[in-house]
Amino acid sequence: MSPKEFRERFIRLLTEIHWRQWAALGVSSNVTPETKRVIDLEGTIASTIVIGLLDRRLLSVSLEWLIENGEWVSFSRLRRIARVFTRPLSPGGGPILGTGHFKLVAGTLRQFGKRAFNVDRWSLEPGSSASLKQYEEAFSAFRTREVVTEPNIRQPSLLQLMARSIFGLDARAESFVYLLLNRGGNSNSIARAMYCEQKSIYRILEKWKKAGLVERGDRDYSLRKREDWLELLGFDERPLGLNWIIAYLTFGELTRKLSDRVWIDDEYLFSSLFRDRVKQVRVLGESLHVEIPDPSLHLGGAYFEPFAEALLEILQILTRPTPGFQGD
Numbered sequence: 001m002s003p004k005e006f007r008e009r010f011i012r013l014l015t016e017i018h019w020r021q022w023a024a025l026g027v028s029s030n031v032t033p034e035t036k037r038v039i040d041l042e043g044t045i046a047s048t049i050v051i052g053l054l055d056r057r058l059l060s061v062s063l064e065w066l067i068e069n070g071e072w073v074s075f076s077r078l079r080r081i082a083r084v085f086t087r088p089l090s091p092g093g094g095p096i097l098g099t100g101h102f103k104l105v106a107g108t109l110r111q112f113g114k115r116a117f118n119v120d121r122w123s124l125e126p127g128s129s130a131s132l133k134q135y136e137e138a139f140s141a142f143r144t145r146e147v148v149t150e151p152n153i154r155q156p157s158l159l160q161l162m163a164r165s166i167f168g169l170d171a172r173a174e175s176f177v178y179l180l181l182n183r184g185g186n187s188n189s190i191a192r193a194m195y196c197e198q199k200s201i202y203r204i205l206e207k208w209k210k211a212g213l214v215e216r217g218d219r220d221y222s223l224r225k226r227e228d229w230l231e232l233l234g235f236d237e238r239p240l241g242l243n244w245i246i247a248y249l250t251f252g253e254l255t256r257k258l259s260d261r262v263w264i265d266d267e268y269l270f271s272s273l274f275r276d277r278v279k280q281v282r283v284l285g286e287s288l289h290v291e292i293p294d295p296s297l298h299l300g301g302a303y304f305e306p307f308a309e310a311l312l313e314i315l316q317i318l319t320r321p322t323p324g325f326q327g328d
Helices: 003-025 041-050 056-072 075-085 099-111 132-140 156-167 171-181 187-194 198-211 226-233 244-258 267-276 278-288 300-319
Strands: 214-216 221-223
Touching (some): 003 156, 003 244, 041 056, 187 198, 198 221, 221 226, 267 300
Antiparallel strands (some): 214 221
16 A cells, blocks of 8 residues: 555545534534544544645534534633644644634634634644645635534434533533543543543542542542433443544644655655554554554564554544444
């Protein structure tokens, strides 16, 4: 498989994943919506900006969704996630996004009289993007197309929104989602996974322990009567989880590299990048039962193809209707 072939397959699958997410959130589309794997709304927003120039219609419908349904967005959590997307992932590397990209989103929301975030107060890297002018052109050409409806939150993939309808747009909703999808966790693990403030998570867990909602073992908290919660929420089976931020950062970095002519035909450069990202991709691979090849068994540029195949397998799984729950 050549880097060019990898690029074509990678972009096609990645855009399909995003369409599945937005279709589940209420965007009219001929793509089958995600139904069981829980969507990370703020992560999806950031990642859609990353790939926005690859599919401008996708970027447009996501903006329309924000205009119509922005009350579901936790801007404080989006700020935390934005910090990660606007910082270099490796020494000497550039960020995936810059402050300017988020300013364009905020400006569009204000233009339509909707609540927006103040990017100037965010601790974000300015970033530099040769394509920012193209983003400005895409945003200036944006028009609503009336292809968005209110999300139907009573489905497993929108567990995050359902939790927010119960607990509000704060760390309580994210804590509940984490504990429902996992057997347990502490304030640090939940804060890292859900991009929330650790102190807030700790206070929430302690209050829930006093109320009998959670119980604490030697170190971790767990949700009491988890199966009863599933029944109460109307789910026949537990929704599937995925660390979408790790996935989106990995996919986003690759999207940027695949758009660079210096990289596009160089298997050695990609092999070096893949070796640096083995740990993160293995987290995804373990969740999806995909084995990530050992880099020590493939010298130099020979690591490109086996890793690329594994990465495409991950993407293919995420574009297929999800199976029933098979374990934590």
